[in-house]
Amino acid sequence: MNQPLICMTLTGRTLEEDVNLVKKYEKQVDIVELRVDCLSEDEQFYARRFPTMIQLPCILTIRRDIDGGKFTGGEFSRTNLFARALAFANEDKSRNFAFVDFEDDYHIPSIQDTAMAFGIKIIRSTHVMNPVEVNIKGRYEKMRKTGYEIPKIAFTPRSLDDVTSLFSQSREITDYEHILCAMGPEGLPSRILAAFSNSFLTYVSPNETIDCMKDIGHIDMLTLTNIYRFKNISKKTKLFGITGWPLIKTLSPKIHNAGYQKHNIDAVYIPIRTPDISKALNFCDRMKVNGLSVTIPHKESVLYYLGEQSPEVVQIGACNTIVKNGDKWCGYNTDATGFQRALEEFIGSEKIKRRKVAVIGAGGAAKAVVYALKQMGAKVCIFNRTEEHAQQLADRYGFNYCKLDTHCIEKLDEYSSLIIQTTSVGMNSEDKSSNELDPIFFYKFRGDEMVFDLIYTPSTTPLMLRASKKGCRTCNGYKMLEYQAYEQFKLFTGKEY
Ligand code: NAP
Numbered sequence: 001m002n003q004p005l006i007c008m009t010l011t012g013r014t015l016e017e018d019v020n021l022v023k024k025y026e027k028q029v030d031i032v033e034l035r036v037d038c039l040s041e042d043e044q045f046y047a048r049r050f051p052t053m054i055q056l057p058c059i060l061t062i063r064r065d066i067d068g069g070k071f072t073g074g075e076f077s078r079t080n081l082f083a084r085a086l087a088f089a090n091e092d093k094s095r096n097f098a099f100v101d102f103e104d105d106y107h108i109p110s111i112q113d114t115a116m117a118f119g120i121k122i123i124r125s126t127h128v129m130n131p132v133e134v135n136i137k138g139r140y141e142k143m144r145k146t147g148y149e150i151p152k153i154a155f156t157p158r159s160l161d162d163v164t165s166l167f168s169q170s171r172e173i174t175d176y177e178h179i180l181c182a183m184g185p186e187g188l189p190s191r192i193l194a195a196f197s198n199s200f201l202t203y204v205s206p207n208e209t210i211d212c213m214k215d216i217g218h219i220d221m222l223t224l225t226n227i228y229r230f231k232n233i234s235k236k237t238k239l240f241g242i243t244g245w246p247l248i249k250t251l252s253p254k255i256h257n258a259g260y261q262k263h264n265i266d267a268v269y270i271p272i273r274t275p276d277i278s279k280a281l282n283f284c285d286r287m288k289v290n291g292l293s294v295t296i297p298h299k300e301s302v303l304y305y306l307g308e309q310s311p312e313v314v315q316i317g318a319c320n321t322i323v324k325n326g327d328k329w330c331g332y333n334t335d336a337t338g339f340q341r342a343l344e345e346f347i348g349s350e351k352i353k354r355r356k357v358a359v360i361g362a363g364g365a366a367k368a369v370v371y372a373l374k375q376m377g378a379k380v381c382i383f384n385r386t387e388e389h390a391q392q393l394a395d396r397y398g399f400n401y402c403k404l405d406t407h408c409i410e411k412l413d414e415y416s417s418l419i420i421q422t423t424s425v426g427m428n429s430e431d432k433s434s435n436e437l438d439p440i441f442f443y444k445f446r447g448d449e450m451v452f453d454l455i456y457t458p459s460t461t462p463l464m465l466r467a468s469k470k471g472c473r474t475c476n477g478y479k480m481l482e483y484q485a486y487e488q489f490k491l492f493t494g495k496e497y
Helices: 015-025 047-055 075-087 109-117 134-144 161-171 184-190 205-216 219-225 252-262 277-287 301-305 313-315 334-347 364-376 387-397 407-415 462-469 478-493
Strands: 005-008 031-035 059-060 100-101 123-129 150-153 179-182 200-205 237-244 268-274 291-295 322-323 328-332 356-360 380-383 401-404 419-423 450-453 473-475
Touching: 005 219, 015 031, 015 047, 047 059, 047 075, 059 075, 059 219, 075 109, 100 109, 109 123, 123 134, 123 252, 134 150, 134 161, 161 179, 179 184, 179 200, 179 356, 184 200, 184 219, 184 268, 184 334, 200 205, 200 219, 219 252, 237 252, 237 277, 252 268, 252 478, 268 277, 277 291, 277 301, 291 478, 301 328, 313 334, 313 364, 322 478, 328 419, 328 478, 334 364, 334 450, 334 478, 356 364, 364 380, 364 387, 380 387, 380 407, 387 401, 401 407, 462 473
Parallel strands: 005 031, 005 200, 031 059, 059 100, 100 123, 123 150, 150 179, 237 268, 237 291, 356 380, 356 419, 380 401, 419 450, 450 473
Antiparallel strands: 291 322, 322 328
16 A cells, blocks of 8 residues: 555635645645535636646545535535536546545436546545444445445544544555545544555645634644654554543644654654543554553543553652553653753752742642652642642642632742642633633732743743733743653653653
């Protein structure tokens, strides 16, 4: 099987808009798909001109609304559009559409014959929108009526297990070209790892239009080519990744994949999104993923599946890194050392020993932070919304604790020379001024506090903004992220980042 092609889907309102996008990305893209259903009604009639306006092979698609497209006219109008786009095809085949996408239930012999007569290949596609069991090979056999068609299945997985099954089933399909993709956030591995499913192509969106395609799981052009280096992925490529849920934004793929590139390692690191850690591990076992970063909400639930735990994991009670050793997973925690290194850099020469430190939050990240602060000799008070969680964590190290609410101001004041924010409040926030996005909105800064927020998206949280306006020194969690990732990199590859 050949290396999968990169197919850029064009959803512009005009042909000119689409042509401009093709020109911008033509060096990275192998083929484009013209979504005629996204063009304005006037422009739809001129679709046949499109292949003559660009230098890349093109797929003609007119997707109905019932299949997730925008075409709302009847089948008669759609057939008319197909006829206009195909029947007047140019005699110079390179200036025609190279492919046409017909749904599995669309059988108009005259249109099909026209496509075949002009050497335009037919993609026979089915969009399974409802979560049903997908028997890929069985479906393909039914779809390939003439043997001329390239069958395509796009489906919405019920869970990551359906994506795992997609890879297992498609491994055997090597005797004809086919297209496979799983949609939605859990389907992302099917798009990046098309080489592993023997898919003929993978669909991407230009960065300019990715927002309207994100829901169905499209990935943007630059991320696929620059971060995942799609063209370098083969079945020999070693797999690593990060699992979590919803895992909307993560910078970890950027850091790890840049490391593989720097060290010339044939490996790729991908997001494996799932709310169920056991499904992530099932995916990893079947796909031979060698190492995994573990993030919210799996850092504690993963412990159950570990064959071995590092002393830090045992002490902290949370794990953010797992590495496959034979048939067992070994768990590590790189958050604690990543945090310590970033904090030492932030506070510079100022000693942390015996310093009073406020830790806001008592979740998975706080566990690593408090462990590190104990090693560093700090005196800690843990403030948390659920007091019981703060107490449990504090008791483990003989630290103080307090319920996080408007009554804790006095205590917070006492421990405020260094405030470490570890909750998820303020993460991915755009509105930087809302009280709801600042876990200690009731606390008035003096200006001499130092504030370390573990969040790195956005780079300035509402809390950091408020503190810095009063003159406080602040630091976000990016350096911690980098340093813990460097350690993971070493655990995964045996090499210093
Ligand atoms: P977690 O285990 O789910 O813990 C969440 C914490 O936030 C708990 O203490 C929870 O309090 C508190 N919380 C949640 N919503 C709250 C609200 N509305 N008001 C007050 N407190 C609230 O998550 P985690 O793994 O600790 O991660 C927390 C944050 O740290 C995330 O933003 C994550 O991105 C960041 N992080 C950064 C790095 C890095 O490398 N920079 C590493 C790890 C984590 P309750 O106990 O009351 O539920």
